[in-house]
Amino acid sequence: MPTTETFRLPDVGEGLTEADILTWHVAVGDAVTVNRTLVEVETAKAAVELPCPFDGTVAEILVGEGDTVAVGSPIVTITTATEPAEEGSGDVLVGYGTSASATRRRRRRAPEPATPAVGNGRPPATPPVRKMAKDAGVDLAEVAYEGERISREDVRRHLEQEPEPAGETRERIAGVRKATAAAVTTSAFTAPHVTEFLTVDATETMATVAVLKEHPAFAGVRVTPLLLVARAVLSAIRHHPEVHARWDEANQEIVRLRTVNLGIAAATPRGLIVPNVPDAGSLTLVGLARALEELTTTAREGRTTPERMRGGTVTITNVGVFGVDAATPILNPGESAILGVGRIARRPWEYHGEVALREVTTLSLSFDHRLVDGELGSRVLARIGAVLSDPARELLLD
Amino acid sequence: METYRLLDPDGTLRDDPAAEHVDAELCRALYRDMVLARRLDSEAYNLQRQGELGLWLQCLGQEAAQVGSIRAIRDDDQVFPSYRDHAAAMCRGITAEALLAQWRGVRQSGWDPAEHHFGIYTLVLAAQLLHAVGYAMGVARDGTDEIVLTYFGDGSSSEGEANEAFNWAATVHAPVLFFCQNNQWAISTPTSAQFGAPLHRRAEGFGLAAQLVDGNDVLAVRAATQRAAEAVRRGEGPALIEATTYRMAGHSTSDDPTRYRSEAELDHWRTLDPIDRLRRLLEREQWTDEAFVADLDAEADALGTEVRRVCRALPDPDPAAMFAHVLPTGSPTVDHQREAYAAYSASFEED
Numbered sequence: 001m002p003t004t005e006t007f008r009l010p011d012v013g014e015g016l017t018e019a020d021i022l023t024w025h026v027a028v029g030d031a032v033t034v035n036r037t038l039v040e041v042e043t044a045k046a047a048v049e050l051p052c053p054f055d056g057t058v059a060e061i062l063v064g065e066g067d068t069v070a071v072g073s074p075i076v077t078i079t080t081a082t083e084p085a086e087e088g089s090g091d092v093l094v095g096y097g098t099s100a101s102a103t104r105r106r107r108r109r110a111p112e113p114a115t116p117a118v119g120n121g122r123p124p125a126t127p128p129v130r131k132m133a134k135d136a137g138v139d140l141a142e143v144a145y146e147g148e149r150i151s152r153e154d155v156r157r158h159l160e161q162e163p164e165p166a167g168e169t170r171e172r173i174a175g176v177r178k179a180t181a182a183a184v185t186t187s188a189f190t191a192p193h194v195t196e197f198l199t200v201d202a203t204e205t206m207a208t209v210a211v212l213k214e215h216p217a218f219a220g221v222r223v224t225p226l227l228l229v230a231r232a233v234l235s236a237i238r239h240h241p242e243v244h245a246r247w248d249e250a251n252q253e254i255v256r257l258r259t260v261n262l263g264i265a266a267a268t269p270r271g272l273i274v275p276n277v278p279d280a281g282s283l284t285l286v287g288l289a290r291a292l293e294e295l296t297t298t299a300r301e302g303r304t305t306p307e308r309m310r311g312g313t314v315t316i317t318n319v320g321v322f323g324v325d326a327a328t329p330i331l332n333p334g335e336s337a338i339l340g341v342g343r344i345a346r347r348p349w350e351y352h353g354e355v356a357l358r359e360v361t362t363l364s365l366s367f368d369h370r371l372v373d374g375e376l377g378s379r380v381l382a383r384i385g386a387v388l389s390d391p392a393r394e395l396l397l398d
Numbered sequence: 399m400e401t402y403r404l405l406d407p408d409g410t411l412r413d414d415p416a417a418e419h420v421d422a423e424l425c426r427a428l429y430r431d432m433v434l435a436r437r438l439d440s441e442a443y444n445l446q447r448q449g450e451l452g453l454w455l456q457c458l459g460q461e462a463a464q465v466g467s468i469r470a471i472r473d474d475d476q477v478f479p480s481y482r483d484h485a486a487a488m489c490r491g492i493t494a495e496a497l498l499a500q501w502r503g504v505r506q507s508g509w510d511p512a513e514h515h516f517g518i519y520t521l522v523l524a525a526q527l528l529h530a531v532g533y534a535m536g537v538a539r540d541g542t543d544e545i546v547l548t549y550f551g552d553g554s555s556s557e558g559e560a561n562e563a564f565n566w567a568a569t570v571h572a573p574v575l576f577f578c579q580n581n582q583w584a585i586s587t588p589t590s591a592q593f594g595a596p597l598h599r600r601a602e603g604f605g606l607a608a609q610l611v612d613g614n615d616v617l618a619v620r621a622a623t624q625r626a627a628e629a630v631r632r633g634e635g636p637a638l639i640e641a642t643t644y645r646m647a648g649h650s651t652s653d654d655p656t657r658y659r660s661e662a663e664l665d666h667w668r669t670l671d672p673i674d675r676l677r678r679l680l681e682r683e684q685w686t687d688e689a690f691v692a693d694l695d696a697e698a699d700a701l702g703t704e705v706r707r708v709c710r711a712l713p714d715p716d717p718a719a720m721f722a723h724v725l726p727t728g729s730p731t732v733d734h735q736r737e738a739y740a741a742y743s744a745s746f747e748e749d
Contacts, residue, residue, distance in 0.1 A: 008449065009449075010450075012446065035441075306658075
């Protein structure tokens, strides 16, 4: 007698409430055996493969790749050839059954008539129900209920009554998006930002990049304009070390930093992250090129370790890759400056007394105005611009 | 100190007096222990990923350190384990059901420490080292010839308790053998960030007789543990073995080791796998045959099925039982909570 078994999303990491579906390793109709990988999911802690608890055939896949699924939700059903004897179901640990015949219990409707909320004026509900309502964006005050308290069932019924308005969809805030939001909010509302702009002729930078690409010392290393931008930032910090500092609110101190851990904002499949090159100032130009290549490759592959995202002291964000000219970048929390680099494009420019087509780019420097005055910020930006205008000479004199 | 090794990764036995006692029967028995332990471990991991266990800490890669050491002491020597010592526990006759119960959250612990001479798992890092020293002091007062062995890891060795235990054991001459499975990682902290001098050297400073052994060489672990255990039993004072091994899985099912260590490192340790290494010796010496392999495969498969069955069959405790274990005599607060819980519980109905 074939039986249909349901596999529900387990809590694979001690108290997780949800996971994102990354990749299905099986399709409807596939034969599966016990412990064969069904699906890869990503939790707040790790990407994890879930093995099949049954022998049988995949009957139905209930959630799609990219979906965020609550722990306990059915994600796949498997038709098993026989009675669920040895591999049978029973209750799984997270508080629900895998067996089709599992008895469900629900709260008995209390016989008393509804009583108004008492005490602190909050609608009466147990903490788990409050959490459920909060997660679902439901205001408990609007939920109709009978009995002493609002139950899960009441919240569910309320949700069913209120379909999502047409023309909008809702998405839970989670993962890197959540972390990014927290970071930019903290930064934007604790450090007063000032942004300055400078448009420079980067033709010499592009020429230098071309020369370096051909140089034997750079064989096998990627050379990009970012390398010279990084070098320009390091040069500016060397010339104006006061800009390289951190505001320590708790101790009411300004912390001057000696070692430059150069952060590079990277758009990755999982969102925006800012890994850094530790002690970038100590590297040779070839060493810096290698470090930048490794950093960007690792980030793109989603393999950046948390360790590499800690301890950054200054950041470069290359908004030019998105085809735009300038930005007002928000500081990476705890840092005093961030440089945005716009696209490098051929534009008419005054050159030796005439108008010529030159490779022009706009630099945007945001700084923490508590630490950095306009004068210092302008000097820093001017130094970066000077290096990019004539890198060969400026770096020789550096 | 040079690492003591009997069996090279390619399966060659070294020229060593201890190698003379190595024979087919011994190797097959140790091999079986390790293969079955790995099977239970991987089944338990899968059960966690299927929602059947709350947590599991894998012993993958550390089978030789555990099997070699536990098989080198007497069955009545008391063992104080950490929480990853499944292979050692199985050698003491602890069943899959008993091993899994704690991680399914249905019992406080799974077995009777007195019956198996094997303590319950200790999740408080290094606490079991002090328990072991205290127990060993009792053994000395009883005047028996038992010894005590306690397992811990490189991370635990930084705890104050560990260093107190080393010092006190040496001071009172307790019959205890400290066995460190140095698996290179304390969750995400590498040993390079754990201690400046290797543990076996620190142990000597405390006055412990220390050995450094290749923890992925089951024969070397067994020989070294036998030597140390005999010396402790003769009353020569406490000893420490640092077994160099590798945690091939994450710290626990909640850990993602790819975030802090490289695939290349894992590949290197795969070439040192303890089970592969002993199999190479078995094959080289023709100490194995098709029947042995087939029987062991079948036994491992049966164990896998058994692990899944007993795990799902573990009975849930009555939630109200928690009130019985708070205070021996109860209290008005606990009584009130018990009644409130009973009323809440009774408010559900079958669907």
